[in-house]
Amino acid sequence: xxxxxxxxxxxxxxxxxxxxxxxxxxxxxxxxxxxxxxxxxxxxxxxxxxxxxxxxxxxxxxxxxxxxxxxxxxxxxxxxxxxxxxxxxxxxxxxxxxxxxxxxxxxxxxxxxxxxxxxxxxxxxxxxxxxxxxxxxxxxxxxxxxxxxxxxxxxxxxxxxxxxxxxxxxxxxxxxxxxxxxxxxxxxxxxxxxxxxxxxxxxxxxxxxxxxxxxxxxxxxxxxxxxxxxxxxxxxxxxxxxxxxxxxxxxxxxxxxxxxxxxxxxxxxxxxxxxxxxxxxxxxxxxxxxxxxxxxxxxxxxxxxxxxxxxxxxxxxxxxxxxxxxxxxxxxxxxxx
Numbered sequence: 524x525x526x527x528x529x530x531x532x533x534x535x536x537x538x539x540x541x542x543x544x545x546x547x548x549x550x551x552x553x554x555x556x557x558x559x560x561x562x563x564x565x566x567x568x569x570x571x572x573x574x575x576x577x578x579x580x581x582x583x584x585x586x587x588x589x590x591x592x593x594x595x596x597x598x599x600x601x602x603x604x605x606x607x608x609x610x611x612x613x614x615x616x617x618x619x620x621x622x623x624x625x626x627x628x629x630x631x632x633x634x635x636x637x638x639x640x641x642x643x644x645x646x647x648x649x650x651x652x653x654x655x656x657x658x659x660x661x662x663x664x665x666x667x668x669x670x671x672x673x674x675x676x677x678x679x680x681x682x683x684x685x686x687x688x689x690x691x692x693x694x695x696x697x698x699x700x701x702x703x704x705x706x707x708x709x710x711x712x713x714x715x716x717x718x719x720x721x722x723x724x725x726x727x728x729x730x731x732x733x734x735x736x737x738x739x740x741x742x743x744x745x746x747x748x749x750x751x752x753x754x755x756x757x758x759x760x761x762x763x764x765x766x767x768x769x770x771x772x773x774x775x776x777x778x779x780x781x782x783x784x785x786x787x788x789x790x791x792x793x794x795x796x797x798x799x800x801x802x803x804x805x806x807x808x809x810x811x812x813x814x815x816x817x818x819x820x821x822x823x824x825x826x827x828x829x830x831x832x833x834x835x836x837x838x839x840x841x842x843x844x845x846x847x848x849x850x851x852x853x854x855x856x857x858x859x860x
Contacts, residue, residue, distance in 0.1 A: 554585040554811055557631035559624055559647055560593035560638025561608045562601040565661055567615075568800055569635060573808075574616045580801035585808045587612075589619045589630045593647070595640040598722065628654035633811040635659050641727060642666035645673055649860070652681040657814060659807045660687040662735070663727045668827045669853040675820045676858045686816040687823050689735035691715075693806055694798025697736055697783060705787025710768040713737040715781030717757060717773025725757070725837070726830040730773045734826055736783050737761070737769045743825035745769065748832035749843040759833045762843075771833075828853075 556573065558566050570587040571578050590612060594605040612618040621627050624647060627634065634651050636644060641663040651658045664687035665671040678685045691697060715733030719725045726734055738745075745761040752758075757773035783794040806817045825846065831853065832844040 553583075554632045554808070555588045555630065556585050556811070557627040557634045558587055558590035558612075558618070559627060559634060559636045559651070560640075560643075560661075561590055561612065562594045562598075562605050563637055563639040563661070564604075564608070565639075565800070566590070566608050566635075566637050567611050569637070569804055570612060570616050570618065572801060572804055580799070582801065582804055582808055585633070585811060587616065587618055587635075589621050589627050591621055591624050591627050593638045593643070595638075595643065598640055598720065600720075601639050624650045625654070628656050631656065633657045633659075635661065635807070637661045640666070641670075641723060645670045645677075648674055648685070649677065652677055652683045652685075653860070655681065655683055657683065657811050658685045659810065660685060662687060662689045662731050663723070664823055664827065666723055666727065667853070668824070668831045668849060669855045671824055671827045672850075672853065673855045673858040675824065676855075677860060678820075680858075680860060684810070684814045684816050686810060686818045686820075688803065688818045689732045690798070690800050690803040691732045691736045691781070692739045692818065693802035694736075695802060696794050696796040696798055697739060698802075700783060700785065700792060700794045701740060703785065703792040704789065705785045705792050706789030708740075708767060708785060708787050710770070710786040711737055711740050712770045712772070712784040712786075713740075713782075714772035714774065716775075716779035718775050724831055724834045726759070726771075726773060726833055727827075730757070730771070731826070731830065733771055733773065733781055733783075734830055736781070737771055738822060738826050738829070740783060740785065741767060741769050743819070743822040745825060745829055745846050747843040747845055748829055748836055749841055750833045750836040751841055752837050757833070759829075759836075761829060824850075 572582050595601040634656050644665045713733045713736045717730030720728035744764045747762045750759045755776045759771040761769040785792045828846050828849040832849045835844045
């Protein structure tokens with residue numbers, strides 16, 4: 524990993540630190556789980572899978588018991604949905620609504636930080652880490668690469684394991700594709716929906732899904748990123764170690780399916796079908812029980828750097844941008860707890 528910056532090398536070390544810090548496991552009665560941020564359909568979908576034994580793909584071992592509303596007034600798709608999801612959680616699943624994140628932490632064993640807006644995640648995770656609660660941060664882990672690095676740095680300081688990912692990473696169809704023998708892997712295409720939101724770097728809002736799928740196959744060691752963009756589509760090309768190429772096609776308007784295609788020395792293989800939240804949520808509950816993170820800080824931060832680099836390449840008219848440069852530029856230094 525010689526091309527990585529100090530921040531990325533730190534992340535690689537942190538992935539070990541978080542693993543080793545989780546020597547204790549939780550067993551016995553169902554874990555009590557809290558939600559922070561009720562402005563996404565994920566909160567009702569996750570709660571149904573955990574709390575309803577009759578739900579298809581029900582996941583035992585944990586129950587959502589309390590929540591903090593949150594919501595971002597300057598994002599219409601956030602603030603207009605909070606009350607509806609709050610009402611459903613209360614009426615259908617008996618979830619108690621509390622007035623602060625600190626109160627949530629007093630009532631639970633672990634936290635799902637589900638705010639759809641990545642910008643408040645750094646401030647929202649602070650009291651969770653102070654309380655020592657294991658936390659899964661729904662995508663995106665933060666609203667900027669700088670905040671993402673700060674989040675993992677705080678987790679290291681508090682010795683509290685956390686992780687973040689898109690549900691695409693654990694789709695059964697992607698796991699099956701990853702097992703396919705195509706010989707030496709030379710390149711990967713990943714396409715999918717990528718509508719934007721004005722307060723976030725372009726790919727952070729929804730393009731993170733096909734981006735995460737790309738990294739699920741290729742891993743974290745992307746070196747340079749270049750982007751070509753139009754009003755309706757993005758093509759972002761990354762060069763990985765050993766000359767492997769990853770191409771992300773983000774579909775902003777109209778029909779926007781998703782798929783990953785592998786190009787190898789022996790074969791070309793395509794993802795067949797999609798997936799749902801259940802495989803990811805199983806990994807989240809396993810993490811809550813064991814403290815062992817299934818996605819390393821190194822990889823999540825590399826994904827964030829890739830997406831930030833895509834915006835920088837756009838600003839520079841499509842010129843290649845170094846991932847190392849993005850880490851160096853966005854390292855926040857010492858972070859106040």
